Amino acid sequence: AQTVTQSQPEMSVQEAETVTLSCTYDTSESDYYLFWYKQPPSRQMILVIRQEAYKQQNATENRFSVNFQKAAKSFSLKISDSQLGDAAMYFCASGSSNTGKLIFGQGTTLQVKP
Amino acid sequence: GAGVSQSPSNKVTEKGKDVELRCDPISGHTALYWYRQSLGQGLEFLIYFQGNSAPDKSGLPSDRFSAERTGGSVSTLTIQRTQQEDSAVYLCASSLVGGYGYTFGSGTRLTVV
Numbered sequence: 001a002q003t004v005t006q007s008q009p010e011m012s013v014q015e016a017e018t019v020t021l022s023c024t025y026d027t028s029e030s031d032y033y034l035f036w037y038k039q040p041p042s043r044q045m046i047l048v049i050r051q052e053a054y055k056q057q058n059a060t061e062n063r064f065s066v067n068f069q070k071a072a073k074s075f076s077l078k079i080s081d082s083q084l085g086d087a088a089m090y091f092c093a094s095g096s097s098n099t100g101k102l103i104f105g106q107g108t109t110l111q112v113k114p
Numbered sequence: 115g116a117g118v119s120q121s122p123s124n125k126v127t128e129k130g131k132d133v134e135l136r137c138d139p140i141s142g143h144t145a146l147y148w149y150r151q152s153l154g155q156g157l158e159f160l161i162y163f164q165g166n167s168a169p170d171k172s173g174l175p176s177d178r179f180s181a182e183r184t185g186g187s188v189s190t191l192t193i194q195r196t197q198q199e200d201s202a203v204y205l206c207a208s209s210l211v212g213g214y215g216y217t218f219g220s221g222t223r224l225t226v227v
Contacts, residue, residue, distance in 0.1 A: 033214075033215070035215050037215075042220070043203060043220060043221050043223075044218065044220050044221075045205065045207070045216075045218035047215045047216075047217075050214070050215055091156065091157065095215075099145075099162065099164065099170070100145050100147075100162075100164070100209050100214075100216075101147065101159065101162050101170065102147075102159075102215075102216065103159065104149075104156045104157040104159075105156055106155065106156040107154075107155070107156050
């Protein structure tokens with residue numbers, strides 16, 4: 001069975017500073033993907049970043065980057081130069097490349113202070 | 115359509131009534147997923163459709179929950195004899211192939227009173 005754990009229910013960061021959200025996962029899949037999704041108060045889920053597990057290079061998308069440690073089954077999200085619009089709930093997810101089915105963590109609520 | 119469309123956006127129903135929630139995925143997306151999100155919580159997998167294959171119903175919490183997907187496109191999630199614990203946001207998502215993540219709809223907030 002797949003599990004995804006986000007151990008930080010809430011985090012806060014000062015505007016323009018950097019914050020890291022933690023995620024660990026467990027999967028029996030040999031070929032899988034990892035994702036971070038953002039859910040603002042509008043409740044629309046938005047894909048932030050995607051990592052292919054077979055790739056060692058960490059994914060980056062503008063101010064968002066991940067630290068993927070495959071052996072440790074860790075997949076943290078770093079947000080640089082935090083902006084007020086980054087305030088949201090962030091979900092880590094692990095998915096099978098075969099079925100595409102995603103298992104989500106419990107989420108981390110990020111507050112950005114002006 | 116351009117995105118995943120869900121209707122209604124909000125639904126209030128009386129305990130014991132049946133409800134139907136609709137999801138219209140992105141055209142051409144072969145996979146469709148339903149999740150449930152209770153207040154402030156994570157996403158709980160409910161059911162998954164992939165093309166013409168038998169759906170993965172492993173996440174449905176009880177036999178009061180069922181879903182179908184007609185013509186490989188629109189899906190309907192039905193909850194019979196609703197209970198207060200069914201109150202949640204029901205999210206639908208679709209994808210083209212595994213590994214590329216989902217496109218989500220904006221969800222249906224169900225309130226059972």
